[in-house]
Structure formats: structure tokens, C-alpha cells
Amino acid sequence: MEIFALVKQVPDSVSEIRISSDPRRTEEAGIKFVMNPFDEFAVEEAIRIKERFVDARVTALCCGPERAVESIRMALAMGADRGLHAWDPAFQDQDGIATARVLAAALKGRAVDLILAGKHAIDDVNHTVPSALAEFLGLPQVNGVTRLELAADGKSATARRRIEGGEEIVDVLLPAVITCEKGINDPRYPSLPGLMKAKKKELERLTLAQLGLATSDVGLEGSPTRVTRLSPPPPRSQAKIIARPTLEESVAELVRLLQEEAKVL
Amino acid sequence: MPQFKGVDFYGLDGLLSDEERMVRDTVREWVDDRVLPVIGQHYREGTFPSELIPELSRLGAFGSNLRGYGCAGLGSVAYGLLMQELERGDSGLRSFVSVQGALAMYAMDAFGTDAQKERWLPPMARGEKLGCFGLTEPDFGSNPAGLATRARKTSQGYVIQGNKMWITSGSLADVAVVWAKIENDPGVEGASPDAIRGFLVEKGVPGFSAQDIHGKLSLRASVTSELLLDHCEVGEDALLPAARGLKAPLRCLNQARYGIAWGAVGAAMACYEEARQYAASRIQFGRPIGSFQLVQKKLAEMLTEITKAQLLVLRLAQLKDQGQARHPQISMAKMNNVETALGVARTARDILGAAGILDECQCFRHLCNLESVKTYEGTHDIHLLILGEEITGIPAFA
Numbered sequence: 001m002e003i004f005a006l007v008k009q010v011p012d013s014v015s016e017i018r019i020s021s022d023p024r025r026t027e028e029a030g031i032k033f034v035m036n037p038f039d040e041f042a043v044e045e046a047i048r049i050k051e052r053f054v055d056a057r058v059t060a061l062c063c064g065p066e067r068a069v070e071s072i073r074m075a076l077a078m079g080a081d082r083g084l085h086a087w088d089p090a091f092q093d094q095d096g097i098a099t100a101r102v103l104a105a106a107l108k109g110r111a112v113d114l115i116l117a118g119k120h121a122i123d124d125v126n127h128t129v130p131s132a133l134a135e136f137l138g139l140p141q142v143n144g145v146t147r148l149e150l151a152a153d154g155k156s157a158t159a160r161r162r163i164e165g166g167e168e169i170v171d172v173l174l175p176a177v178i179t180c181e182k183g184i185n186d187p188r189y190p191s192l193p194g195l196m197k198a199k200k201k202e203l204e205r206l207t208l209a210q211l212g213l214a215t216s217d218v219g220l221e222g223s224p225t226r227v228t229r230l231s232p233p234p235p236r237s238q239a240k241i242i243a244r245p246t247l248e249e250s251v252a253e254l255v256r257l258l259q260e261e262a263k264v265l
Numbered sequence: 266m267p268q269f270k271g272v273d274f275y276g277l278d279g280l281l282s283d284e285e286r287m288v289r290d291t292v293r294e295w296v297d298d299r300v301l302p303v304i305g306q307h308y309r310e311g312t313f314p315s316e317l318i319p320e321l322s323r324l325g326a327f328g329s330n331l332r333g334y335g336c337a338g339l340g341s342v343a344y345g346l347l348m349q350e351l352e353r354g355d356s357g358l359r360s361f362v363s364v365q366g367a368l369a370m371y372a373m374d375a376f377g378t379d380a381q382k383e384r385w386l387p388p389m390a391r392g393e394k395l396g397c398f399g400l401t402e403p404d405f406g407s408n409p410a411g412l413a414t415r416a417r418k419t420s421q422g423y424v425i426q427g428n429k430m431w432i433t434s435g436s437l438a439d440v441a442v443v444w445a446k447i448e449n450d451p452g453v454e455g456a457s458p459d460a461i462r463g464f465l466v467e468k469g470v471p472g473f474s475a476q477d478i479h480g481k482l483s484l485r486a487s488v489t490s491e492l493l494l495d496h497c498e499v500g501e502d503a504l505l506p507a508a509r510g511l512k513a514p515l516r517c518l519n520q521a522r523y524g525i526a527w528g529a530v531g532a533a534m535a536c537y538e539e540a541r542q543y544a545a546s547r548i549q550f551g552r553p554i555g556s557f558q559l560v561q562k563k564l565a566e567m568l569t570e571i572t573k574a575q576l577l578v579l580r581l582a583q584l585k586d587q588g589q590a591r592h593p594q595i596s597m598a599k600m601n602n603v604e605t606a607l608g609v610a611r612t613a614r615d616i617l618g619a620a621g622i623l624d625e626c627q628c629f630r631h632l633c634n635l636e637s638v639k640t641y642e643g644t645h646d647i648h649l650l651i652l653g654e655e656i657t658g659i660p661a662f663a
Contacts, residue, residue, distance in 0.1 A: 014268045032270075034290075070283060077287065189295050192325035192337035192347070195287050 001056040001154050004084075004107065005046040006117035006130065007075050008036045009068035013122060024093070024227045035071040038118025040078075041180035044187035045148060046116050047079040053154055057081045063091065063102045069203070076198035077190030083201065088208035090215050095223035096128025102218060103129070104136035105211040112137070112175045113154065119144045119179040134177035141177040142170050146184050150174075268297055269353065272534045274572045277579060281342065288339065289346040293353075295324060300354035305624050307486040311479075313437070314358065314486060322392030326351070326362050328370035334386035336370075341582035345527035352528030353535045356634035357487030359528040360641075364433045365389060367520035369396025372442045375516060376463055376508035385440060385465070397438035399429035399466075399492050400514045406431075407647050407662070410458040410511050414445040414494065422500040423447070425464060425472075428493055431641065435490025436475040441466045442505070443494065444514050463505035463513060472497035483637040519595050522642050523585065526598035527578050530571065532635060533606035536628045537567045540613035543620070554616070563616060567609045574602040593655040600648035607635045 011017060012032040020027040035043075043060065050056040060075035062068050063086040072083035086106045091098070107115075115137075117130040127143075134141035146167075147160040159170045159178060172178075190198075208218065220226055240257070244250040258265045271278075271293070278286060299320060307314045321327065329337040330344040339347065352359035370389050373381055388394040405412045414427025425445050435441070443464045448455035450462075466473050475490040508514075541564060544555030554560050577598050584590040610632035614621035622629050639645050647662070654660045 012268075014270070070287065073283070074287065077291075189320075189324055190287070190291055191323060192288055192291070192329050192339060192343075193335070194325070195284060195291065196337050196339065199284065 001049075001053050001113045002111045003046045003049060003056055003058045003114045003116065004061045004112060005039070005042045005058060005075060005080065006103065006115065006133075007039045007043065007060045007062040007068075007071050008118070008121045008123075008129075009033045009062070009064050009071040010036045010121055010123040013037070019230045019232060023229045023231075026230065033067055033070070035074050036118050036121045036123075038120060038122070038180060038182070039071075039075075040118075040187040041182065041184050042116035042118050043075045043078050043080060044185045045178075045180055046114075047188075048185065049114070049150060050079070050081075053150070059084050061086075061103060061106060063087065063099050063106070072203065073195075073198045074190055076201045076203075077194040078188055079194065081201065083203040084206065085203060086206040086211060088211075088218070090208050090219050092219055093223075093226070094219050095225045095227075096124075096126050097132050097224055098218050098222040100129050100132030100136055101222060102211060102213065103133050105213050105217075106206055107137065108212070112139075114150075114157075114174055115139070115177045117177065117179045119181050130177050130179045137175075137177075139175055139177050140172050141179070142172050143179045144181040145178050146181050148178060148180075148184065269293055269535075269538065272537055272568070272571055273575075274568055275576070277575055280579065281346075285340070285343045285346060288343040289350060292324065292326075292347050292350040295320070296350050296354040300351075300358060304355045304358070304486055305630070308355070308357075308630050309485075309624050311481070311485045313361070313488045315437075317358070318392050318395075321362065322390075325390070326366075327392055328366040328374075328386065328390050330366070331370060331374050331386070331390075334374075334382060335390040336386070341523075341585040342579065345524070345578055345582050348524040348527040349531035349534070351531065353531035355486050356528065356532060356631065356638050357484045359524070359531070360433050360484065360487050360638075363521050363524045363528070364398055365392075365396055367524050368398035368517050369438075369440070369442050371520045372398065372463055372505060372508065372513075372517050373465070376505040376513055377465075378502070378506060380502065381465060381505070394439040395434060395437050397432050397434045397441045397490075397492075398514075398517065399432050399435075399441050399443040400518075401429060401431050403428055403430045403491075407644055409444075409514065410461075412444060412446065412461065414443065415455075416445040416447045416462065416464065418447060418449050419498075422498065422503060423464065425466065425494045425497045425499065428491060430491050431478070432475070432490045432492050433484075433641075434488050435492050436477050437488050438475070439468050441468075441473075441475075441492055442517075443492070445494075458511040459509070461509075461511050461514065463508040464499055464503045465505065466494065466497060466499055466503065470497055470499060483633045485633075515592070518642055519592050522595050522599040523581070523590070525638060525642055526574075526581065526595065526602045529599075529602040529606040529635070529638065530574050530578060532631045532638075533567075533571050533574065533602075533609040536606070536610045536613035536631050537564075537571055539627050540564065540567065540616040543617050547618075560616060563612050567612055570605045570609060574605045577601060593651050596643065596648040596651040599643065600645050600652075603635060603639050604645060607632065607639060610635055 012034045015031045018027040046058040058080040060072045060080040061084045120127045142159040144161050145159040149158045161168050242250045325337045329339045332338040416423040416425045443466045446460035453460045472495045474493045478489045547554045581598050613628035650661045
């Protein structure tokens with residue numbers, strides 16, 4: 001069974017994001033990059049399936065710049081068997097559709113039984129890549145999954161997803177693309193021996209030429225959408241402290257403000 | 266609890282390999298997630314966080330600088346960074362991991378038979394078996410050469426008699442590395458330091474027991490015990506054959522001291538960061554106390570001392586990997602870095618004012634812990650004298 005876990009490297013959630021002199025990009029200096037937390041769920045889920053199915057092999061698949069190899073290594077340290085890293089300078093600034101096209105090309109000619117991904121990346125929150133990849137590959141997809149159970153023969157799976165007011169249970173034939181929602185599992189920390197062994201695991205690198213793609217398929221040229229400008233969120237307004245002489249008066253004032261100013265009551 | 270971002274004024278991250286940074290970041294995150302939320306409560310109640318043992322074992326923290334037997338085989342920098350991050354959590358937790366790996370497992374790895382290693386190292390690396398290290402005695406602390414515990418060779422093995430004091434993890438341990446003098450070894454004077462040998466004494470052996478030491482105001486989240494060996498009979502196979510003379514336990518102590526030198530940096534970083542954040546948010550006289558010159562001086566000195574301590578251990582790690590770290594160099598790092606951490610912890614407590622004495626803050630816990638760290642594994646003064654001998658060629662304590 002061939003399982004692929006999509007891995008994207010994103011800025012750490014506590015990093016302070018600054019817009020660079022090119023207003024379409026963010027500053028990379030001083031940013032700590034980590035594996036997209038939702039992708040950790042995907043890697044963990046892949047490893048857990050591998051622990052149940054002896055013939056399973058987990059590949060961490062990533063399309064991202066040179067530094068992203070660290071997130072692949074993190075996946076290898078957690079227990080993935082090998083890494084597949086697609087990167088070429090021509091991919092710079094491309095959108096999720098072009099990235100999905102690269103990933104589809106990377107999987108071309110390979111046996112695929114299951115593709116796991118995070119439900120979105122916490123940096124651009126686009127939810128695009130896994131769905132677009134499923135489309136390019138002609139595979140079914142189930143998104144935002146909180147529980148995944150594979151049939152004993154590994155040919156199908158039952159996925160549970162939270163929907164408004166309840167839960168949806170979906171049967172899906174494999175191969176399929178499954179995106180993982182928080183709660184599906186509790187990702188393990190990579191072990192120190194795992195980190196030491198990660199460097200020795202197979203890591204295949206794929207460039208534009210090796211993927212058999214043209215420059216018109218990738219980068220800005222291959223992207224149906226493009227970022228025109230980034231702007232920082234508006235500064236948060238100051239908190240208002242209500243301090244009337246008595247508690248009753250403070251509460252009355254709070255209710256008045258919620259009704260008249262905030263208009264939420 | 267906000268994520269810890271580290272203290273790196275001199276860009277030392279740039280000197281680390283990817284692997285070393287990943288080890289550091291992994292342990293850092295684990296300490297943030299799993300240790301810091303529970304350690305204050307354990308400290309208050311004087312309990313060891315045994316629920317962390319399986320997690321430490323899954324991380325592969327035990328004996329992580331050893332090779333084979335399921336150990337991680339970390340280099341000296343990565344191992345040091347592990348110690349740093351664990352002690353950023355708590356000195357007691359770092360002590361527990363140090364004793365398991367750098368003292369008990371190291372002693373077996375360095376001096377044991379293949380059978381002893383096969384038997385103990387894999388389960389100890391998995392955290393299924395715990396170890397402790399018995400060198401110090403009630404009457405022999407800084408002067409281990411005089412230790413009074415005796416082993417008598419018999420036809421079946423050895424009979425050990427004596428007491429060991431201040432033993433970290435003593436009552437938790439499944440096996441104790443006990444240092445004793447064989448009094449009837451032909452050709453060796455029974456009371457001399459040359460008669461010192463190491464024995465693996467298992468929990469449950471008749472005559473062997475451990476009693477916890479209570480009333481500690483330091484290392485409260487760590488178990489400290491006294492080991493009692495009363496006519497304790499062990500087999501021939503309990504002897505660590507390659508450990509002969511005082512040099513053997515001192516080699517183990519060098520491993521542990523190396524880890525302490527890194528660990529102290531972690532405790533200092535935690536205290537500095539706590540003080541820096543407090544100074545930025547605590548308002549007095551209408552402005553943050555961090556705007557006052559006296560507080561800025563304190564923060565500047567803390568950061569300077571931490572940076573120096575970091576440089577010391579990073580270079581020491583390089584020397585250690587090249588097999589060139591000499592024991593006086595390890596002494597200097599242990600002595601200096603623990604003293605640095607103590608000073609930083611004390612100053613942090615000062616900056617936090619009254620809040621600094623509460624156990625919801627970290628600095629006072631670290632300060633109390635570090636008072637023990639200053640004393641154990643060679644007191645500050647003993648390390649000064651080791652350096653004194655190195656400088657002058659004249660031992661002051663022999």
C-alpha cells in the first residue's frame with residue numbers, strides 16, 4: 001500500500017509576519033518555518049495506517065523551496081519511509097492550482113493508494129492544493145476528516161467529518177485524497193533516534209524537467225490566480241475598561257455599550 | 266503558555282546543523298507542551314512527574330548520546346541541547362534523564378560486559394527499566410576516594426556493605442550502579458581508591474533497600490534517596506569488569522557534568538525570558554519597569570552571562586566530539602554555567618518582585634533547584650580546586 005502525505009512548510013504560528021518590500025510577498029528573514037500543523041495530522045495518520053498494514057509505505061511529498069526539506073525530514077523522523085521533494089526556481093510565486101499540477105506530475109506513473117493532507121495550510125488558508133490534486137488525478141476526495149478507518153483489504157475507507165450540527169459518515173473507494181481536520185489524531189513528536197535516522201532515508205528530488213512540465217504549467221504563468229498585494233490586518237482597537245463605582249452600574253454600562261455601540265445585543 | 270523562542274544573542278543557531286536544531290526544537294516543543302503545564306504542581310507537592318517517563322522514552326531521551334542498544338546516538342551538541350531544553354523545564358527532570366543516561370547507562374556501556382549491556386541498555390533506553398548511581402556516601406561527598414562501602418569477594422560473588430546518600434532516582438531505580446571497595450582483592454590494598462569497583466545491584470536483592478530523603482526545598486520534582494546495602498549478596502556477574510579505581514566513576518561524572526553545563530543554560534534562559542517579559546509588562550511610575558536603567562542593567566548582564574555560557578558549552582561540545590575535552594575544561598563549564606544560572610535566576614526573582622516568590626512563576630523554582638545543581642556532581646568549590654590544580658600543578662585537596 002502506497003500512502004502519500006502532503007507536507008507544506010509554513011511560518012510558525014507565533015512568528016511575526018511582515019510584508020516585504022515586494023508587497024506580494026512576506027519577509028522570510030527571522031521567520032521560523034515549521035511543518036503545517038494540519039499536515040502533521042496527515043503524516044501521523046499515514047504512519048498509524050502503516051503500523052496496521054505491514055506492506056504499507058509512507059512517502060512525504062512536498063512542493064516547496066529548498067528550506068522545506070526540513071519539514072520532509074520532520075515527517076521522516078516521525079516515521080515516514082521516504083521523501084519526495086519537488087522544487088524548481090520556476091515554481092516561485094505559483095498558486096495552489098499550479099502546485100497541485102506539480103504534485104500530480106510527481107505522482108505520475110507511481111502506484112498510489114491513499115493521499116493524506118492537512119485540510120488547509122495555516123499560512124495562506126486556501127484549501128486548494130489537495131482538492132486540485134484530486135481533480136488532476138481524477139480521484140475522489142473527502143475533506144476535513146476527523147476519523148478515518150480503512151477496510152481490512154485496504155480497498156476502501158470510511159471517513160467521518162464534522163458538519164453543522166452533526167457528523168457525516170462517508171464511504172470512499174481508494175485511492176482517494178483525504179484531508180485531515182484537527183482531532184483526527186494527536187501527532188507524535190519525532191523521536192531523537194528518528195531524527196538521527198531521517199537523514200539516511202531516501203529523499204528524491206524532482207525538478208521542472210524531471211517532472212516533464214513546461215514553464216507555462218508552473219509559476220505565475222501556470223497560476224490562474226495571483227496575489228496582487230498583501231496588507232497587514234487593521235490594528236486592534238484598545239480594550240475599553242468599564243469602571244463605574246458599583247458593579248451594577250458597570251454591568252448596566254456594559255449592556256448599553258453592547259447594544260448601542262457594538263450592536264451585538 | 267507562549268512558545269519559548271530561545272535566547273540567541275550571538276546567532277549561535279547558525280553554528281548548529283539542521284539535525285541539531287531539529288532535536289532542540291522537538292524537545293523545546295515537548296517541554297512547552299508537556300512539562301511546563303504540570304511541573305509547578307509537582308514541585309509544590311514534591312512529586313516526581315512519572316507520567317512523563319513513557320513520553321521521554323518515546324522521544325528517545327534516555328542514553329541518547331550512546332550508540333546501539335536502541336539509543337539515539339546524538340552528537341555532543343544535540344545531546345547538550347536536549348539537556349538544555351529539559352532543564353529549561355526543571356532541573357529535577359534533567360537530573361532524572363542525566364542519571365539514567367549519563368551515569369547509569371554510561372557506566373554499563375563503558376565498563377560492562379556484553380551480557381550486562383544486552384540485559385540492561387535496551388530496556389533502559391526504552392525507559393522500562395530505570396537506573397541510579399551510588400557513589401556519594403553520608404561521610405564521603407567531595408572526597409569519594411575515601412568511600413566506606415565495602416565489597417567482600419566470596420565463592421559465589423560479592424557481599425556489599427555500606428550506605429549511599431543523595432541518590433537521584435534511588436527508590437525509582439530497578440538497578441543501582443554501586444561503587445564499593447573490594448577489601449580482599451589480592452594485590453590491591455582494600456582501603457585504597459584503587460580498590461573501588463562498580464556493581465550492578467538490582468532492586469529486590471535481599472539486603473538492598475532505598476529510602477527517600479524528605480524535607481527538600483530544592484529539586485522537589487525529583488526523587489532523592491539513600492541506598493542501604495546491608496550484607497547485600499550479588500553474583501559474580503554484578504561486577505562491571507572494566508571499571509577499576511576511582512577513575513571509573515569520575516569518568517561517569519564527567520559525562521553528567523557535561524550535561525549539567527548545558528542544562529544550566531536552559532534554566533538561565535527560562536529565568537531571563539521570564540524576567541524580560543515581566544519587565545516589559547509591569548508598570549510602575551506610569552511606565553514599564555524595563556524602561557528603568559537599573560532593570561536594563563540587570564537584563565543586559567543576564568543576557569551577557571547567558572551568551573558567554575552558551576559559547577563555553579558549544580566549544581566544549583566540539584572538543585568532546587573530537588575526543589579532546591579534558592576534565593578540567595568540563596569542570597570550568599559546569600562551575601561557570603551553574604553559577605551563571607544561579608545569578609540569572611536570582612536577578613530574575615528580583616525583577617519580578619513579590620511575584621517572583623510564587624510557584625506560578627519559574628524563577629524561584631529554578632533558583633532553589635540550582636542550589637542543588639551547584640553542589641552535586643562536584644561542588645562549585647571542588648571544580649575551582651580542579652582548575653587550581655590544573656593551573657599550578659599542585660592539588661589542594663589530596
